[in-house]
Amino acid sequence: MPVTLYDLVGSDASRPFSPHCWKVRLALLHKGLPLQAVPTSFTAIPAVEGGASTIIPVIRDGDAVVSDSFAIAEYLERTYPDRPTLFGGEGGRASARFVEAYSNTMLHPLIAVCAAPDIHDMLDPADQIYFRQSREKRFGRPLEALRDGRAEAREALQARLGVVREVLKRQPFLSGDAPLFTDYIVFSAFQWARITTPLELLDADDPVFAWFERCLDLHGGAGRSVDAAQDREAA
Amino acid sequence: MPVTLYDLVGSDASRPFSPHCWKVRLALLHKGLPLQAVPTSFTAIPAVEGGASTIIPVIRDGDAVVSDSFAIAEYLERTYPDRPTLFGGEGGRASARFVEAYSNTMLHPLIAVCAAPDIHDMLDPADQIYFRQSREKRFGRPLEALRDGRAEAREALQARLGVVREVLKRQPFLSGDAPLFTDYIVFSAFQWARITTPLELLDADDPVFAWFERCLDLHGGAGRSVDAAQDREAA
Numbered sequence: 001m002p003v004t005l006y007d008l009v010g011s012d013a014s015r016p017f018s019p020h021c022w023k024v025r026l027a028l029l030h031k032g033l034p035l036q037a038v039p040t041s042f043t044a045i046p047a048v049e050g051g052a053s054t055i056i057p058v059i060r061d062g063d064a065v066v067s068d069s070f071a072i073a074e075y076l077e078r079t080y081p082d083r084p085t086l087f088g089g090e091g092g093r094a095s096a097r098f099v100e101a102y103s104n105t106m107l108h109p110l111i112a113v114c115a116a117p118d119i120h121d122m123l124d125p126a127d128q129i130y131f132r133q134s135r136e137k138r139f140g141r142p143l144e145a146l147r148d149g150r151a152e153a154r155e156a157l158q159a160r161l162g163v164v165r166e167v168l169k170r171q172p173f174l175s176g177d178a179p180l181f182t183d184y185i186v187f188s189a190f191q192w193a194r195i196t197t198p199l200e201l202l203d204a205d206d207p208v209f210a211w212f213e214r215c216l217d218l219h220g221g222a223g224r225s226v227d228a229a230q231d232r233e234a235a
Numbered sequence: 236m237p238v239t240l241y242d243l244v245g246s247d248a249s250r251p252f253s254p255h256c257w258k259v260r261l262a263l264l265h266k267g268l269p270l271q272a273v274p275t276s277f278t279a280i281p282a283v284e285g286g287a288s289t290i291i292p293v294i295r296d297g298d299a300v301v302s303d304s305f306a307i308a309e310y311l312e313r314t315y316p317d318r319p320t321l322f323g324g325e326g327g328r329a330s331a332r333f334v335e336a337y338s339n340t341m342l343h344p345l346i347a348v349c350a351a352p353d354i355h356d357m358l359d360p361a362d363q364i365y366f367r368q369s370r371e372k373r374f375g376r377p378l379e380a381l382r383d384g385r386a387e388a389r390e391a392l393q394a395r396l397g398v399v400r401e402v403l404k405r406q407p408f409l410s411g412d413a414p415l416f417t418d419y420i421v422f423s424a425f426q427w428a429r430i431t432t433p434l435e436l437l438d439a440d441d442p443v444f445a446w447f448e449r450c451l452d453l454h455g456g457a458g459r460s461v462d463a464a465q466d467r468e469a470a
Binding site for chain 1: 320322323324325326327328329330331332333334335336337339340341397398399401402405406408409410411415417
C-alpha cells in the first residue's frame with residue numbers, strides 16, 4: 001500500500017510547491033517507498049486526516065499518521081531501517097537539525113520575500129485570503145510591497161549561501177558523495193522558489209546552481225516533474 | 236605514548252587560544268587519548284615537525300603526523316574506532332563539514348574583527364609583525380581600526396547565531412543529547428574569543444551562552460583550564 005502524502009498545491013493541482021512537502025517526497029523516493037500524493041490547498045489542511053495537524057506535510061502509512069517534515073523523515077528512518085538511510089547514522093540525524101535550522105532561519109525568510117507575491121497569484125481565491133492575511137501579518141507589510149525588497153533579498157541570499165559553497169568545494173553533496181536528507185532540506189527551499197517565482201535566485205556560475213541541478217536529476221528527475229515557473233508577464 | 240599537539244600560543248605559553256587547536260584538544264579528550272601540548276608561536280609554525288604544515292594544529296601520534304583540525308578528527312575517528320565516536324557515523328562526518336563551513340564563514344570573520352587587536356597584544360614582538368601584516372592584508376585596514384567595527388560585528392553575530400539557537404530549542408548539544416565534533420567546532424570559535432578578548436560576545440540570557448557554559452564543563456572542565464581574558468585597561 002502506498003504512503004499517502006498530503007501535498008500543498010494552489011489552483012493547479014499538478015504543481016505542488018511547499019518546501020516541506022518536497023523534503024518528504026524526496027525522502028519517500030530515497031527510501032524507495034511508493035507514494036500517492038493528495039493535492040491539498042491551504043484551507044483544506046484542517047480537514048486532513050480528521051484534523052491530524054495544522055500544517056502539512058502529513059503522511060499516512062498504514063495506520064500511522066505523521067506530520068512535520070523532519071518527524072516524517074525520522075519516522076521513515078525508524079520504520080524502514082533496511083532501506084537506504086536518510087541520515088547516515090545518529091550523528092547525521094542530529095546534524096540534519098543544524099542544516100534545517102540554517103535553511104529555515106537564513107534561507108526561507110529571504111526566499112519568502114522573493115516568492116510570496118507569486119505564490120499568492122497561484123492560489124484559489126479562498127486560499128488567497130488566508131495567505132494574504134497570514135503573510136502580511138508575518139512580514140508587516142502588504143504582499144505587493146515585498147516586490148520592492150526582492151533585489152535586496154536576492155543579494156543577501158548570495159552571501160548566506162557561502163556556507164553551502166564552502167561545503168561543495170569538498171564534496172558533491174551536502175551529505176558527502178551521495179545525497180541524504182540534509183541535501184533534500186536545502187534543495188527543497190530552492191525547489192519552492194523554482195516552482196513559484198520566475199525570478200532566478202541562483203547565478204548560473206554558482207556551484208550551488210550546479211548542485212541544485214544535480215539534485216533535480218535525483219530519483220529519475222523527480223524534481224523536474226514540475227516545470228519551473230514561467231514569467232506570467234512575459235508569457 | 237601521548238599524542239603531541241602543537242598548540243598556538245602568544246607570549247604566555249599557558250594560554251593556547253587558536254580555535255582550530257581547541258577543536259583538536261577537545262577531540263583528543265573526547266577520544267580519551269593522553270595528549271602532550273607543545274606551545275607554538277606563529278613564527279615557529281614553519282619549523283613544526285620539519286615543516287610538515289604551514290598551519291597548526293599539527294599532531295604527532297606515533298609515526299603519524301597530521302595537520303588541519305578536520306583531517307585530525309577524521310584521522311582519530313579512523314584510527315580509534317572503538318573509542319567514543321566524534322561524528323556518530325558517516326552522515327555525521329559529512330554534516331560536520333556543514334557546521335564547519337557555517338562556523339568558518341559566518342562566525343569566524345566577525346569574531347576576528349572583535350578579537351584581532353587583542354590577539355595582537357598577546358603576541359611576542361616577532362609574531363606581532365607577522366600577525367599585523369597578514370591580518371591587515373586580510374581586513375584591508377589597520378588592526379586598530381577594527382575596534383570601531385566591534386559593536387557592529389557583535390550585533391551581526393547575534394543574528395547569525397539564530398541557527399544555533401534554533402537547534403538548541405530541541406536538544407542540549409548541536410550533536411543531540413551529547414556533544415560530538417560539531418559542538419567542538421562552534422564551541423572553539425567562542426573559546427577563541429573568550430581567551431583573547433574581554434569583550435563578551437554572548438548575552439547572558441542567550442541559550443547559546445548556556446550551551447557554551449555546558450561545553451566549558453566538558454571533559455573535567457578542560458575549557459576552563461585557561462581563564463577568560465581580563466580587561467587590560469580595567470585591570
